[in-house]
Amino acid sequence: MSTAPKTAAQAAGRAATKKELPEHFKAYKHVWVFIEQERGQVHPVSWELMGAGRKLADKLKVDLAAVVIGPEGEATQSAAAESFCYGADLVYMVADDLLTDYRNESYTKALTDVVNTYKPEILLLGATTLGRDLAGSVATTLLTGLTADCTELDVDADGSLAATRPTFGGSLLCTIYTLNYRPQMATVRPRVMPMPERLARPVGRIVSHPLGLVEDDIVTKVLSFLPDRDSAKSNLAYADVVVAGGLGLGSPENFQLVRQLATVLGAEYGCSRPLVQKGWVTSDRQIGQTGKTIRPKLYIAAGISGAIQHRVGVEGADLIVAINTDRNAPIFDFAHMGIVTDAIRLLPALTAAFRARLSPHSRDRIAS
Amino acid sequence: MHIVVCIKQVPDSAQIRVHPVTNTIMRQGVPTIINPYDLFALEAALELRDQFGGEVTVLTMGPPSAEDSLRKALTFGADRAVLLTDRFFAGADTLATTYALATAIRKISTEFGAPDLVFTGKQTIDGDTAQVGPGIAKRLGLLQLTYVAKISALDLTARTIDAERRSEGGVQLLRTKLPCLVTMLEATNQIRRGAMADALRAARAPIVKWSAQDAGVEDISKCGLRGSPTIVKRVFAPAARSEKAALIEVGEQPAEALIDAIFKRQPALETELAALARGY
Numbered sequence: 001m002s003t004a005p006k007t008a009a010q011a012a013g014r015a016a017t018k019k020e021l022p023e024h025f026k027a028y029k030h031v032w033v034f035i036e037q038e039r040g041q042v043h044p045v046s047w048e049l050m051g052a053g054r055k056l057a058d059k060l061k062v063d064l065a066a067v068v069i070g071p072e073g074e075a076t077q078s079a080a081a082e083s084f085c086y087g088a089d090l091v092y093m094v095a096d097d098l099l100t101d102y103r104n105e106s107y108t109k110a111l112t113d114v115v116n117t118y119k120p121e122i123l124l125l126g127a128t129t130l131g132r133d134l135a136g137s138v139a140t141t142l143l144t145g146l147t148a149d150c151t152e153l154d155v156d157a158d159g160s161l162a163a164t165r166p167t168f169g170g171s172l173l174c175t176i177y178t179l180n181y182r183p184q185m186a187t188v189r190p191r192v193m194p195m196p197e198r199l200a201r202p203v204g205r206i207v208s209h210p211l212g213l214v215e216d217d218i219v220t221k222v223l224s225f226l227p228d229r230d231s232a233k234s235n236l237a238y239a240d241v242v243v244a245g246g247l248g249l250g251s252p253e254n255f256q257l258v259r260q261l262a263t264v265l266g267a268e269y270g271c272s273r274p275l276v277q278k279g280w281v282t283s284d285r286q287i288g289q290t291g292k293t294i295r296p297k298l299y300i301a302a303g304i305s306g307a308i309q310h311r312v313g314v315e316g317a318d319l320i321v322a323i324n325t326d327r328n329a330p331i332f333d334f335a336h337m338g339i340v341t342d343a344i345r346l347l348p349a350l351t352a353a354f355r356a357r358l359s360p361h362s363r364d365r366i367a368s
Numbered sequence: 369m370h371i372v373v374c375i376k377q378v379p380d381s382a383q384i385r386v387h388p389v390t391n392t393i394m395r396q397g398v399p400t401i402i403n404p405y406d407l408f409a410l411e412a413a414l415e416l417r418d419q420f421g422g423e424v425t426v427l428t429m430g431p432p433s434a435e436d437s438l439r440k441a442l443t444f445g446a447d448r449a450v451l452l453t454d455r456f457f458a459g460a461d462t463l464a465t466t467y468a469l470a471t472a473i474r475k476i477s478t479e480f481g482a483p484d485l486v487f488t489g490k491q492t493i494d495g496d497t498a499q500v501g502p503g504i505a506k507r508l509g510l511l512q513l514t515y516v517a518k519i520s521a522l523d524l525t526a527r528t529i530d531a532e533r534r535s536e537g538g539v540q541l542l543r544t545k546l547p548c549l550v551t552m553l554e555a556t557n558q559i560r561r562g563a564m565a566d567a568l569r570a571a572r573a574p575i576v577k578w579s580a581q582d583a584g585v586e587d588i589s590k591c592g593l594r595g596s597p598t599i600v601k602r603v604f605a606p607a608a609r610s611e612k613a614a615l616i617e618v619g620e621q622p623a624e625a626l627i628d629a630i631f632k633r634q635p636a637l638e639t640e641l642a643a644l645a646r647g648y
Contacts (some may be wrong), residue, residue, distance in 0.1 A: 038535065098648070127514045128536050129514070129534055129536055131428065132499065136500075140466060143463065145461065145596075145598035146463070146641035148498065173603070173606055176601070177599045178598050178599070179599055221544070222542060225540055227537055240644065283554060290496055321626070337633065338613035338616070339616040340618065358642045
């Protein structure tokens with residue numbers, strides 16, 4: 001992806017320069033998804049990518065393969081088996097105990113070797129800390145194009161991957177192609193793609209590939225691992241209900257109104273980018289292009305104007321409810337429901353009303 | 369010890385506006401800043417230099433005006449600034465950018481001494497890819513530590529570095545060998561107020577300016593637009609939703625009205641919320 005944003009004119013100028021794929025890249029076929037597992041857990045973004053990859057593969061009439069890399073044993077085997085339930089036609093597997101912990105050197109070698117041996121045309125990875133660390137190294141080793149943080153993936157009429165992502169700090173979207181290099185690589189952040197349905201399917205073909213390293217070949221050593229105590233940090237992206245606040249709250253003290261409503265709803269709380277930049281809220285709570293992408297059943301945005309950079313992070317929500325004093329705020333263009341009023345006044349009333357409505361005393365009424 | 373810090377001059381994205389008719393970026397009058405994430409890298413490098421001695425070289429690739437950001441870096445106390453500027457570099461994607469920066473770092477290595485460490489920010493605020501750091505490391509054959517929250521030890525005799533690296537579910541404590549590339553996480557330190565002496569020096573300090581040829585670029589076709597495997601085909605504003613938000617009247621009891629509207633639209637939510645709320 002471009003680090004130097006291009007003007008629309010430059011972009012248009014380049015579109016005409018489409019070249020033919022060099023002969024040695026024509027053997028590159030099929031869509032691959034890197035299955036990210038760390039400490040025995042598959043990151044859900046991998047299954048989300050399998051859903052997106054399945055659609056691309058069907059459109060291209062090629063296979064969808066999952067690439068499972070990890071230590072020998074149960075966890076890696078079960079990740080491979082699960083891949084079939086999420087639509088894989090086959091699995092490439094590199095299982096070696098040297099891959100127990102994620103390390104850039106060993107994982108880059110494993111993935112690069114499998115790509116060079118079996119030649120996919122498209123390779124998708126999650127835009128997580130692991131995925132970005134790995135994707136940058138693999139793309140540079142393969143000298144191919146990598147489009148980061150895509151919000152939409154499609155294939156066009158001639159079979160090229162069309163990867164759309166926000167640009168200019170999220171004010172516009174751009175569609176990026178890697179026309180003459182293979183594989184075409186893209187990363188997608190968690191929750192950007194919907195979770196596909198898991199279907200019980202038998203284990204299919206698994207192609208094992210050796211790592212070809214001994215411990216002494218790997219310079220970097222893992223001295224220890226400290227799991228996060230505050231697991232909520234990672235829950236925001238996967239929460240069913242999210243309440244978030246923006247600059248319309250007026251002061252850092254008023255952010256507690258957001259947290260109070262979130263508590264009553266059993267929800268996670270978040271914020272828009274300006275609040276992080278002002279230091280009112282920590283960055284792990286930021287929702288939007290440069291923060292977390294969310295897909296809750298209910299999203300309540302209080303005092304958030306709805307810049308594109310925020311919009312791309314929340315558009316997957318089933319129901320977006322906006323509270324803002326400005327009836328012309330862009331958030332009302334993509335919220336499903338809104339109320340033009342001051343969030344500072346409405347939030348406490350909303351918290352009290354939800355508490356009354358959801359309390360055990362009103363359960364009988366809900367049941368009836 | 370020699371540390372190279374890669375920085376980027378970026379438009380202050382908070383002030384970017386899109387032309388409502390042409391959908392192009394209105395750059396005029398948008399101030400430029402050092403990519404905020406790079407300041408955490410610069411401060412980390414300066415702290416190590418203060419502790420272990422040596423020099424910090426800041427490097428940027430950009431238009432001639434990127435000199436402003438280098439001078440700013442000098443006011444914070446960097447010892448040397450290198451500007452890589454050439455029209456051949458324009459329009460580079462991450463792969464072409466890492467080719468140019470890696471070439472310049474090799475040249476820095478021969479001119480000013482081989483770096484023990486190369487620092488970059490986690491990502492930029494205009495590209496947001498987080499791929500340039502890993503790309504530079506791969507091209508230079510450096511080990512890499514990304515998303516570093518803290519450098520916990522540096523042993524210049526044993527040539528090792530220990531760092532806390534943020535991963536999805538926790539923190540990895542890693543030990544690797546120098547030379548190494550580090551991308552720093554945000555909010556891990558705070559850029560210093562430059563000393564008066566540095567501010568005075570920065571105003572007059574010579575900036576090393578290299579063209580592609582000066583930097584030792586051997587294959588110009590690997591730079592800029594020509595060297596970029598990715599092609600931006602279309603830039604556009606997202607389509608507006610066909611229907612605008614249904615607005616709730618602000619009556620006597622707006623909170624109750626809003627809740628009624630929410631549950632009317634999604635009846636299943638009421639029982640789910642009640643269950644969720646009980647869990648807390």
